[in-house]
Amino acid sequence: MNQNLPLPKYHQIYLVLCEKLQEGKFDAGLPGELALMQQFSVARVTVRRALSQMAEEGLIKREPGRGTRPLQQKGFEKPGKLGQVSNPEGQQARLTGLLENLVTMGLRTSVKVISVQYLKAPKDVGDKLQLTLGAMVQKAERVRSTREGPVSHITTWVPEAIAHGFGRRELSQKPILVLLEEAGVKVGRAEQSISARLADADTARHLDVPVGSALLAVRRLIYDDQEKPVQWLLGLYRPDRYEYQMQLSRVGSIDAQIWVDKELSANFH
Numbered sequence: 001m002n003q004n005l006p007l008p009k010y011h012q013i014y015l016v017l018c019e020k021l022q023e024g025k026f027d028a029g030l031p032g033e034l035a036l037m038q039q040f041s042v043a044r045v046t047v048r049r050a051l052s053q054m055a056e057e058g059l060i061k062r063e064p065g066r067g068t069r070p071l072q073q074k075g076f077e078k079p080g081k082l083g084q085v086s087n088p089e090g091q092q093a094r095l096t097g098l099l100e101n102l103v104t105m106g107l108r109t110s111v112k113v114i115s116v117q118y119l120k121a122p123k124d125v126g127d128k129l130q131l132t133l134g135a136m137v138q139k140a141e142r143v144r145s146t147r148e149g150p151v152s153h154i155t156t157w158v159p160e161a162i163a164h165g166f167g168r169r170e171l172s173q174k175p176i177l178v179l180l181e182e183a184g185v186k187v188g189r190a191e192q193s194i195s196a197r198l199a200d201a202d203t204a205r206h207l208d209v210p211v212g213s214a215l216l217a218v219r220r221l222i223y224d225d226q227e228k229p230v231q232w233l234l235g236l237y238r239p240d241r242y243e244y245q246m247q248l249s250r251v252g253s254i255d256a257q258i259w260v261d262k263e264l265s266a267n268f269h
Helices: 009-022 033-040 044-056 098-108 123-128 168-173 176-182 201-207
Strands: 060-063 067-070 110-120 136-146 149-159 187-198 214-224 229-237 243-247 255-260
Touching: 009 033, 009 044, 009 187, 033 044, 044 060, 110 168, 123 229, 136 168, 149 176, 149 201, 168 176, 176 187, 176 229
Parallel strands: none
Antiparallel strands: 060 067, 110 136, 136 149, 149 229, 187 214, 214 229, 243 255
């Protein structure tokens, strides 16, 4: 059963807009009030209250006749963050056995490729992947589902030099880590964080949830065996269809498994 966070509607809109702002989606300016009213199905006063809060915090500047533009913020942190899961003492989850889990997952779930495009890496993505300014990346968006319906909306960025060998057809048939291995990448390790965010209109449509619903946000950076970043991932998951289980041992490696509807033991990506 889906439940919205117990927050005023204007604050839900504020959180969604701040997420998009932090991701660089408003570099050319924020949508107008009318567009936001239609997107969130709210009155103008609700939109204005959300924008006013952002303006008061110095995140945006509103100029009559010129629209609303973002302001550069140093060390900007996503508001409304409900927590982050990380491994203790700097330990990192290893990928041993991950590809085997992916094969099992592929037999029990389906994937729909929303889009695949090549573009210049946004600054935050380029920084994560340690790319030079203007370097090209493949950006792919997919939705993965079980018998119960959609579970996750996944966006991945991979350097063009690695991703040129696979596209929409391949991404619809195989997990992207398998495609990376087939492209000659020897997957080494991953850094991952898990936090909370609210569904915007686009994500809500793909995951079949109301706008403003609580989602789990998984951010994962994959390295090859030479410590070079090869993939940056943002996964948005329905918490009613996704459970993350991690077993931590005092010494040695960390086992991490993904369970969906308490019946699927596999990593989605």
